Amino acid sequence: MKDKVIVTGGCGYIGSHTVITLIHHNYEVVIIDDFSNSSPQILDRIERISGVRPHFEQVDLKSFEATQAVFKTHKDAKAVIHFAAHKAVAESIQNPLMYYQNNLFSLLNVLKAQQENSINHLIFSSSATVYGNPSKMPITEDAPTQRSSSPYGNTKKIAEEILEDFTNSQSEISVISLRYFNPIGAHASGQIGEFPSGIPNNLMPYITQTAAGIREKLMVFGNDYPTKDGTPIRDYIHVVDLAEAHLKALERLLDTSTTSPLEIFNVGTGNGFSVLEMIKAFEAVSGSPLNYEITDRRPGDVPEMFASTTLAKNVLKWEASRNLKDMIQSSWTWEQNLRSELK
Numbered sequence: 547m548k549d550k551v552i553v554t555g556g557c558g559y560i561g562s563h564t565v566i567t568l569i570h571h572n573y574e575v576v577i578i579d580d581f582s583n584s585s586p587q588i589l590d591r592i593e594r595i596s597g598v599r600p601h602f603e604q605v606d607l608k609s610f611e612a613t614q615a616v617f618k619t620h621k622d623a624k625a626v627i628h629f630a631a632h633k634a635v636a637e638s639i640q641n642p643l644m645y646y647q648n649n650l651f652s653l654l655n656v657l658k659a660q661q662e663n664s665i666n667h668l669i670f671s672s673s674a675t676v677y678g679n680p681s682k683m684p685i686t687e688d689a690p691t692q693r694s695s696s697p698y699g700n701t702k703k704i705a706e707e708i709l710e711d712f713t714n715s716q717s718e719i720s721v722i723s724l725r726y727f728n729p730i731g732a733h734a735s736g737q738i739g740e741f742p743s744g745i746p747n748n749l750m751p752y753i754t755q756t757a758a759g760i761r762e763k764l765m766v767f768g769n770d771y772p773t774k775d776g777t778p779i780r781d782y783i784h785v786v787d788l789a790e791a792h793l794k795a796l797e798r799l800l801d802t803s804t805t806s807p808l809e810i811f812n813v814g815t816g817n818g819f820s821v822l823e824m825i826k827a828f829e830a831v832s833g834s835p836l837n838y839e840i841t842d843r844r845p846g847d848v849p850e851m852f853a854s855t856t857l858a859k860n861v862l863k864w865e866a867s868r869n870l871k872d873m874i875q876s877s878w879t880w881e882q883n884l885r886s887e888l889k
């Protein structure tokens with residue numbers, strides 16, 4: 547058994563895939579989750595897939611006392627991977643205080659509890675949303691961050707600023723912040739995947755739910771953008787590739803020869819696909835036409851986002867290996883076979 551790692555939000559979409567990758571690489575995992583957007587059944591599924599049941603602590607990270615207590619119990623952990631956060635853009639516009647409170651208090655409490663228990667490494671879930679509407683493609687990590695059009699996006703931008711100030715102030719804790727592009731796909735087992743609560747905000751679950759008959763039709767938000775077919779371009783990345791980026795980040799943090807206070811990496815494939823290309827690719831995988839309609843632009847959407855992957859390749863020694871078909875096929879398999887079991 548290798549080192550112990552605390553994974554907050556380990557029952558969520560990206561968290562659960564990362565936990566499985568960590569277990570396969572013999573890490574001892576402690577999941578902290580409050581099930582606010584996940585389910586206890588994920589623990590059974592992680593066990594079924596990996597053969598190991600991770601330690602589990604049901605904790606609301608907004609409480610420092612509760613966070614401190616669990617970090618104290620697991621003070622032999624070497625690192626924390628902090629996924630736990632609210633992530634629905636539209637909900638954050640409706641309820642900004644809930645987003646600032648949840649996403650920022652939890653980060654502050656995690657950092658303080660790490661400090662008090664000398665758990666000296668952190669991987670933070672950031673987002674390409676910190677780039678706002680970038681002027682240059684592909685986006686490199688040194689592109690300026692911009693105020694987001696949503697409170698959700700701002701919690702990621704502010705969190706990175708907190709991490710910068712925090713790592714500047716002391717030398718013990720080193721941090722890697724991973725800026726995710728657009729995670730889609732599901733584990734090859736078909737046992738875990740994305741499980742959006744309510745109406746999905748994101749494209750891929752909306753597509754699969756439409757094809758499954760849960761939604762009547764996909765609304766395509768605008769076809770008058772300055773892109774090849776007028777619909778916005780995004781860098782979709784397989785969630786298992788994303789999980790593997792966390793493994794690489796962890797290995798880098800635990801290798802003391804490479805430690806630096808704060809490093810930031812894009813996690814994308816470097817390839818951009820438009821909304822219409824995603825629909826066509828989905829239709830090819832599912833074998834039937836998707837019901838969709840072009841409608842108005844969604845406020846806050848930007849025309850084009852895709853990552854420069856050079857830094858992650860050269861420094862993190864990570865690059866995505868799964869293609870668009872793998873991503874879409876696994877999302878579709880997950881939607882068809884298993885999501886109903888988790889209701």
Ligand code: UDP
Binds near residue numbers: 749780847
């Ligand atoms: N999109 C769409 N209809 C939907 C959901 C998304 O046309 O129901 C488009 C959206 O305008 C964007 C792309 O799909 O261009 C990806 O959207 P998503 O919300 O998944 O990711 P983000 O906008 O955060 O990159």
